[in-house]
Amino acid sequence: MTVRSMTRSGAPGVSAAGSFWRQFRRSRQGMIGLAILVAFGILALVAPLIVDPAQFSPVVARTLGNPQWAPPSEFPPLGTDHLRRSVWAQFVWGSRVSLTVGLAATAVTMVIGTAVGVIAGYRGGRLDSFLMRITEWFLVIPFLPLAIALASVLGRSTRNIILVIGLTSWPWMARLIRSQVLTVKQRLFVDRARSLGAKSGHIIRNHILPNVSGLILANATLWVPISILSETTLSFLGLGNPGNPSWGKTLEEAFANGAMTRNAWWYFVPAGLGILTVVLAFTMVGRTLEEIADPKLGKER
Template sequence: MSAGELDRTRTVTPGQLARQRRRESWARGWRLFRANRSGLVGLVVLGIFVLLALFAPLLASADGLEVTKATGGVLEPPSSQYWLGTDDNGRSVLTLLIWGSRISLFVGLSATLISMVIGTLIGLTSGFFSGWAGALLFRLTEWFLIIPFLPLAIVLASVLGPSLWNISFVIGVTSWPGTALLIRSQTLSIRERAYLERAKVLGAGRWHQIRKHILPNVMPMIFANTTLTVAIAILSETTLSFLGLGDPSRISWGTMLDDAYTVGAITTGSWWFLIPPGVCVVLVVLAFTMIGQALEEVLNPRLKGR
């Protein structure tokens, strides 16, 4: 370090230096992310759907969701008035698609939040504590992994009842084991590193070690895994809604697919009622997957050179 740089370092406070390093780290990560074309494409696609959900009231009137105010014919094909045709109640499929993006994204994000909180807490605790508590949580994680996800989600959704919050809760509490195992393996690796041993010698308590040393090191992995979990949550919401376990008072892409199947859109050739929500689900899941893979390459040093 030169004399000028040394003088500048002395004039800044530790907090300013930490913020400067954080900004430099974010800028470096953004440059690496922009170099990944698939991740950038996924970000653009996701941004379009997020804007669609946020500005849904401006793009389509909420009155178009009500059956009593429908003005179209039954399963009317696409036209200049109804760009994506109508459903079996005469409602515009485009209006249903726009408002359905809100529910699908909301359930995906809220379920992911529940899943990541549970998975992170159990993964950190089972990886750091080597006693009976860690072993018990690890066995609990294995037990949830053994049980098939879909039957467990169907049973819980049936018991709790069809509700938007219940669906989010069901998906969240059944999709955390993979995150817990990932965080646990990373915690076991960090626990044996030299700087953690020095912290123990200096008198740092267990929770101080977790909060100051382990959690910051696993946060990049949690962040990257979150984007992949959102994709799984959206697919799960679509599956449960297609099976009739979603909120009947809310329009989502899954309920649209369920309605299309119920009225026989496949046999009647009403492709405009079936294909658009399916394509939207595929695009959003693909976008989150591409973003997650790009973030994994940015945050994982072993993958940066590939």
């Protein structure tokens, strides 16, 4: 019985995860990236405790008696904008929006991309050709026009931004995962499972997915910054949710209201740096995960 509980209770899983963590810990870039992400994650989580979103209304900001265009020295910690709102409050809240959009959009990308990639790669044949033609069709449409068109049809909301980013970026993921599935499918252990009478579901769950999961995880991590940047772009173009200030939205408003010409650097620098830091951190973690998932990569680098 002791043996069964040992093998069934996921002891091996723990040891696999353990070895993964051991390898991760050895990477300096991965650990620095992770520390930054944890810090921003905490900031995003506690944002509602620090900031009351009501103050983003210009009316509330005015009743609070805030000064307009105040530099950080006059209104610590980060000054105010043209509507007398605290830039710090926007920065804190923006981290929440940017991370949410980045993660959620990536999740949408991953779910669609993995489903299409696994089905196309595993089933092959006509279904594969069909799915890949659709994928290519999405790939050749330029991102911005499609995203703008979709966003204007769906309306301006955070949820729609997530959908727009997810719907336009899954084809990359689908192709990547499909190629990996094609490789894993050739492995002898898939043949063995088939000879044991396994159906497709079992093979995909037990053999295909576990062997592409490292790649999926690494790419998901690398995809979050791209999603955050896409969100920034869309918000900057005025397609974001006006009541829910993301970093991209802050940049857009700063730009639109002449923060650059007024030299009101405190308005746009925090959001810009925030985007840069988070994107960099995700990339560092993602690269590290990628190297662990595919050891060949590490040597070539």
